[in-house]
Amino acid sequence: MDIFDRLKAASPADWQSYVDHAFVRRMGDGTLPEAAFRAYLVQDYLFLIQFARAYALAAYKSRTLADIGVAQEGLAAILHETGLHVRLCARWGLSQADMEAAAEHQATVAYTRFVLDCGAAGDLLDLHVALAPCVVGYAEIGRALAPDGVDALKDHPYREWIGEYAGAGYQGVAATARRHLDDLAARAMTERRFTELAALFGKASRLEADFWQMGLDLGAAAAR
Amino acid sequence: MDIFDRLKAASPADWQSYVDHAFVRRMGDGTLPEAAFRAYLVQDYLFLIQFARAYALAAYKSRTLADIGVAQEGLAAILHETGLHVRLCARWGLSQADMEAAAEHQATVAYTRFVLDCGAAGDLLDLHVALAPCVVGYAEIGRALAPDGVDALKDHPYREWIGEYAGAGYQGVAATARRHLDDLAARAMTERRFTELAALFGKASRLEADFWQMGLDLGAAAAR
Amino acid sequence: MDIFDRLKAASPADWQSYVDHAFVRRMGDGTLPEAAFRAYLVQDYLFLIQFARAYALAAYKSRTLADIGVAQEGLAAILHETGLHVRLCARWGLSQADMEAAAEHQATVAYTRFVLDCGAAGDLLDLHVALAPCVVGYAEIGRALAPDGVDALKDHPYREWIGEYAGAGYQGVAATARRHLDDLAARAMTERRFTELAALFGKASRLEADFWQMGLDLGAAAAR
Amino acid sequence: MDIFDRLKAASPADWQSYVDHAFVRRMGDGTLPEAAFRAYLVQDYLFLIQFARAYALAAYKSRTLADIGVAQEGLAAILHETGLHVRLCARWGLSQADMEAAAEHQATVAYTRFVLDCGAAGDLLDLHVALAPCVVGYAEIGRALAPDGVDALKDHPYREWIGEYAGAGYQGVAATARRHLDDLAARAMTERRFTELAALFGKASRLEADFWQMGLDLGAAAAR
Numbered sequence: 001m002d003i004f005d006r007l008k009a010a011s012p013a014d015w016q017s018y019v020d021h022a023f024v025r026r027m028g029d030g031t032l033p034e035a036a037f038r039a040y041l042v043q044d045y046l047f048l049i050q051f052a053r054a055y056a057l058a059a060y061k062s063r064t065l066a067d068i069g070v071a072q073e074g075l076a077a078i079l080h081e082t083g084l085h086v087r088l089c090a091r092w093g094l095s096q097a098d099m100e101a102a103a104e105h106q107a108t109v110a111y112t113r114f115v116l117d118c119g120a121a122g123d124l125l126d127l128h129v130a131l132a133p134c135v136v137g138y139a140e141i142g143r144a145l146a147p148d149g150v151d152a153l154k155d156h157p158y159r160e161w162i163g164e165y166a167g168a169g170y171q172g173v174a175a176t177a178r179r180h181l182d183d184l185a186a187r188a189m190t191e192r193r194f195t196e197l198a199a200l201f202g203k204a205s206r207l208e209a210d211f212w213q214m215g216l217d218l219g220a221a222a223a224r
Numbered sequence: 225m226d227i228f229d230r231l232k233a234a235s236p237a238d239w240q241s242y243v244d245h246a247f248v249r250r251m252g253d254g255t256l257p258e259a260a261f262r263a264y265l266v267q268d269y270l271f272l273i274q275f276a277r278a279y280a281l282a283a284y285k286s287r288t289l290a291d292i293g294v295a296q297e298g299l300a301a302i303l304h305e306t307g308l309h310v311r312l313c314a315r316w317g318l319s320q321a322d323m324e325a326a327a328e329h330q331a332t333v334a335y336t337r338f339v340l341d342c343g344a345a346g347d348l349l350d351l352h353v354a355l356a357p358c359v360v361g362y363a364e365i366g367r368a369l370a371p372d373g374v375d376a377l378k379d380h381p382y383r384e385w386i387g388e389y390a391g392a393g394y395q396g397v398a399a400t401a402r403r404h405l406d407d408l409a410a411r412a413m414t415e416r417r418f419t420e421l422a423a424l425f426g427k428a429s430r431l432e433a434d435f436w437q438m439g440l441d442l443g444a445a446a447a448r
Numbered sequence: 449m450d451i452f453d454r455l456k457a458a459s460p461a462d463w464q465s466y467v468d469h470a471f472v473r474r475m476g477d478g479t480l481p482e483a484a485f486r487a488y489l490v491q492d493y494l495f496l497i498q499f500a501r502a503y504a505l506a507a508y509k510s511r512t513l514a515d516i517g518v519a520q521e522g523l524a525a526i527l528h529e530t531g532l533h534v535r536l537c538a539r540w541g542l543s544q545a546d547m548e549a550a551a552e553h554q555a556t557v558a559y560t561r562f563v564l565d566c567g568a569a570g571d572l573l574d575l576h577v578a579l580a581p582c583v584v585g586y587a588e589i590g591r592a593l594a595p596d597g598v599d600a601l602k603d604h605p606y607r608e609w610i611g612e613y614a615g616a617g618y619q620g621v622a623a624t625a626r627r628h629l630d631d632l633a634a635r636a637m638t639e640r641r642f643t644e645l646a647a648l649f650g651k652a653s654r655l656e657a658d659f660w661q662m663g664l665d666l667g668a669a670a671a672r
Numbered sequence: 673m674d675i676f677d678r679l680k681a682a683s684p685a686d687w688q689s690y691v692d693h694a695f696v697r698r699m700g701d702g703t704l705p706e707a708a709f710r711a712y713l714v715q716d717y718l719f720l721i722q723f724a725r726a727y728a729l730a731a732y733k734s735r736t737l738a739d740i741g742v743a744q745e746g747l748a749a750i751l752h753e754t755g756l757h758v759r760l761c762a763r764w765g766l767s768q769a770d771m772e773a774a775a776e777h778q779a780t781v782a783y784t785r786f787v788l789d790c791g792a793a794g795d796l797l798d799l800h801v802a803l804a805p806c807v808v809g810y811a812e813i814g815r816a817l818a819p820d821g822v823d824a825l826k827d828h829p830y831r832e833w834i835g836e837y838a839g840a841g842y843q844g845v846a847a848t849a850r851r852h853l854d855d856l857a858a859r860a861m862t863e864r865r866f867t868e869l870a871a872l873f874g875k876a877s878r879l880e881a882d883f884w885q886m887g888l889d890l891g892a893a894a895a896r
Contacts, residue, residue: 052740053345056731059724059747061569068724069751075731075744082737104427106434110330113337120344121277121509123571186640193636203328210330276516280507283500283523285793292500293527299507299520306513345733347795412865416858501793552875554782554882561785568792569725651776658778 003185004136004178006194007129011202018133018205019141023212027158028145034092036219037158041089043108043214045099048085050112051134052078057119058127067124070180077173088160107214111207118200125184129197132181133204139174142166227409228360228402230418231353235426242357242429243365247436251382252369258316260443261382265313267332267438269323272309274336275358276302281343282351291348294404301397312384331438335431342424349408353421356405357428363398366390451633452584452626454642455577459650466581466653467589471660475606476593482540484667485606489537491556491662493547496533498560499582500526505567506575515572518628525621536608555662559655566648573632577645580629581652587622590614675857676808676850678866679801683874690805690877691813695884699830700817706764708891709830713761715780715886717771720757722784723806724750729791730799739796742852749845760832779886783879790872797856801869804853805876811846814838 001009008015023040026032052075059071086096111134119127142165146153150166153159164170189197225233232239247264250256276299283295310320335358343351366389370377374390377383388394413421449457456463471488474480500523507519534544559582567575590613594601598614601607612618637645673681680687695712698704724747731743758768783806791799814837818825822838825831836842861869 049735049737049740052737052744053732053734056728056734056740056743056747059728060732062725062728063569063721065721065724065751065754068721068728068747071728072724072744072747072751075728075740076748079737079741079744103430106331106334106431109338109427109431110334113341114333116344117337117340120340121511123574126571186638188636188638188641190634190636190638192634203333206327207330207333273513273516276513276520277508277510280504280510280516280519280523283504284508286501286504287497287793289497289500289527289530292497292504292523295504296500296520296523296527299504299516300524303513303517303520345735347798350795410862410864412860412862414858414860414862417860551878554779554879557786557875557879558778558782561789562781564792565785565788568788651781654775655778655781 002178003181007198007201010198014202014205018209021209021212023215024141030157033219035222036215038092039218040215042099042102043105045085046104046108047112048082054115061124105214107210111211114207125188128181128184129201130204133208135177136174138165139171227405231422231425234422238426238429242433245433245436247439248365254381257443259446260439262316263442264439266323266326267329269309270328270332271336272306278339285348329438331435335435338431349412352405352408353425354428357432359401360398362389363395450626451629455646455649458646462650462653466657469657469660471663472589478605481667483670484663486540487666488663490547490550491553493533494552494556495560496530502563509572553662555659559659562655573636576629576632577649578652581656583625584622586613587619674850675853679870679873682870686874686877690881693881693884695887696813702829705891707894708887710764711890712887714771714774715777717757718776718780719784720754726787733796777886779883783883786879797860800853800856801873802876805880807849808846810837811843
């Protein structure tokens with residue numbers, strides 16, 4: 001059991017509320033309203049900007065060239081991912097200007113600033129535990145939504161999104177992040193601290209569930 | 225027109241959505257359900273913890289003993305205010321243990337961590353502009369809800385709360401905060417930067433409105 | 449053996465270079481040139497400003513009201529100490545304006561910003577380990593320079609300084625700081641991390657020794 | 673007159689003490705002892721690690737993808753520069769392991785942590801003003817030491833170093849940094865703030881001069 005599995009096991013209800021949220025299930029069976037998905041995409045773009053800052057924070061908090069280098073690669077990867085994101089959004093009729101003009105929703109502010117504050121107030125382990133529901137969780141969700149592989153998705157309306165996170169590339173990113181979490185924990189995690197980290201992980205998972213809920217709510221509001 | 229008035233004037237809709245929120249109006253006319261008020265009080269306690277951290281951040285970001293001293297007094301005042309808060313809550317049947325055990329709501333996380341992140345990413349002016357809707361806004365709300373003075377509130381169900389913020393003590397705190405904002409702006413505000421600060425202020429006001437809304441929502445949920 | 453004693457034992461040469469520095473020995477036997485002491489006093493005033501910021505950083509990085517409160521008391525105590533410092537300096541003919549106008553010496557910048565950066569990059573344990581050579585070390589130095597008690601110092605030229613740190617008040621502050629370090633270590637210190645903390649402690653001790661050396665150097669330069 | 677020239681003009685003595693330091697002059701005329709240069713190279717390697725962190729801090733403090741991207745490129749460039757540095761050091765018989773095992777000197781700690789703290793306590797403009805003596809100053813020094821161009825250096829003992837900073841590549845980096853400083857100043861610099869920034873710039877210049885002095889001192893100590 002690696003540290004990520006221990007964290008999940010410590011907050012099973014919070015974790016389920018996130019990875020098995022109605023938004024996720026309906027994306028999986030293709031019944032998610034397009035308006036909900038589009039609203040989610042816009043906020044996810046604003047989310048990525050703050051996530052880039054979180055990786056920059058990790059680089060700043062690092063003490064060796066090796067650790068700075070790892071964080072810098074993560075930062076570069078996110079900046080690259082925003083490019084992919086812009087293309088995915090274009091496919092749904094959303095321009096980069098649309099996304100940059102959008103107001104950041106409460107749910108976006110809550111999760112992203114929570115992560116940044118965990119990092120600023122704590123150490124690298126706190127920061128990466130707060131990031132884990134997103135970084136590792138998306139890989140788990142992607143895999144769950146493509147049980148027969150990415151090729152089997154064929155005409156699925158959310159094929160690109162699921163394919164992105166179920167694909168080998170992102171699965172590798174998540175596997176690396178899990179190992180990194182184990183390394184950080186081996187260095188700085190006492191059992192007493194595990195209790196605090198589990199609380200932090202549970203809270204981050206709930207904020208991620210709130211983020212999905214925002215997608216459903218904004219989609220429903222747009223449909224009215 | 226001081227800088228606070230300019231900031232309000234730049235985001236009138238956001239400001240109104242906050243100071244004239246249904247939660248505020250119903251607190252004013254006494255029709256706010258007790259469950260909503262109690263839910264608000266619990267989250268406001270969790271809010272104060274993060275606000276104390278924001279004043280500590282202001283002290284850390286200061287460069288002179290005088291500025292550190294001002295921030296330290298603000299921090300000491302908030303720690304004192306949490307004591308008052310505990311007594312107010314006791315009057316509504318809420319113990320400190322209840323409040324500390326409560327989960328921080330998304331709306332609480334959003335506004336508090338937004339403020340802390342504005343301060344960490346920006347300078348003292350950014351931090352104090354993000355704090356202003358709370359620090360100065362509560363004085364404005366208090367005054368609006370006690371148009372005939374605190375003594376005229378008599379048996380008003382939310383008399384203590386309104387009295388606290390309409391009273392001379394808190395009105396003085398807010399007046400000092402406004403002058404401090406003017407000092408910071410005289411030092412570091414260009415007109416180009418005003419546009420960014422106004423956006424930040426508008427966003428903070430919306431997050432405060434969301435905080436009131438949380439009170440209504442949690443109250444309605446408790447009543448079901 | 450508490451954590452402080454373990455840290456000292458891990459860097460005996462660095463620790464000795466600090467607590468048994470020529471500046472300290474000559475202050476003890478009363479042969480320290482006044483010019484060196486005065487130069488030290490001025491830089492120590494500039495040092496205290498940054499130390500106040502370090503305690504503010506500790507409050508910002510705290511997560512509970514109790515921890516914020518402890519840091520806030522530390523901050524208030526330092527602000528109070530600067531008042532004492534101003535009086536001590538007046539006795540040596542140095543006004544507060546003199547001290548504020550002085551340029552911060554390289555040695556002052558090095559130790560203070562090192563501590564602040566340890567705190568910003570790391571967690572509360574990193575911050576307090578970096579502070580410990582100063583906070584706890586001064587109590588040890590004070591005790592060593594007043595082996596027969598403060599009253600026996602009589603006409604000693606550095607009687608006020610030695611008395612301040614050898615006195616019961618400061619000895620109590622240092623004892624509390626040691627226990628706090630033990631609490632933080634019990635929460636977050638693995639054995640692997642101890643190696644890093646010991647390196648940090650050794651480096652902080654060397655920077656403190658450099659600070660004494662600066663006093664001697666500036667004193668010698670003034671005498672030329 | 674761009675902002676960089678204004679900052680230099682505000683602290684002419686501090687600036688001269690840095691760009692015209694004996695270390696620089698003796699590097700230029702080829703009389704700098706090899707031991708001094710080698711000692712400098714080792715500390716400069718440790719310096720670069722902290723500079724990488726400073727660019728990561730700039731990315732963290734940024735609010736737009738464009739600004740994050742600029743800082744990320746700066747960070748990637750420094751990580752790349754450390755590679756060049758390792759090769760330059762190898763030419764002088766210094767391995768990466770030697771450099772990583774070296775203790776960080778007081779002068780290295782002082783300037784690097786000062787820069788990082790300016791950034792943490794202030795805004796992006798403070799951070800970049802603190803970085804400017806290094807980033808832009810090295811280009812000025814490189815140009816001054818190669819008045820007839822890099823090719824004319826021929827058998828100069830410090831040809832690689834001078835060539836690196838006098839070369840078109842680094843001159844372009846410095847020119848970009850100057851324009852960036854102008855952009856930041858146009859956004860956030862009032863005249864009142866200029867006085868503070870000039871003090872910060874003067875202090876950073878003195879800390880850079882101290883860094884050269886450390887090279888001479890360590891070289892002299894090694895020769896004994």
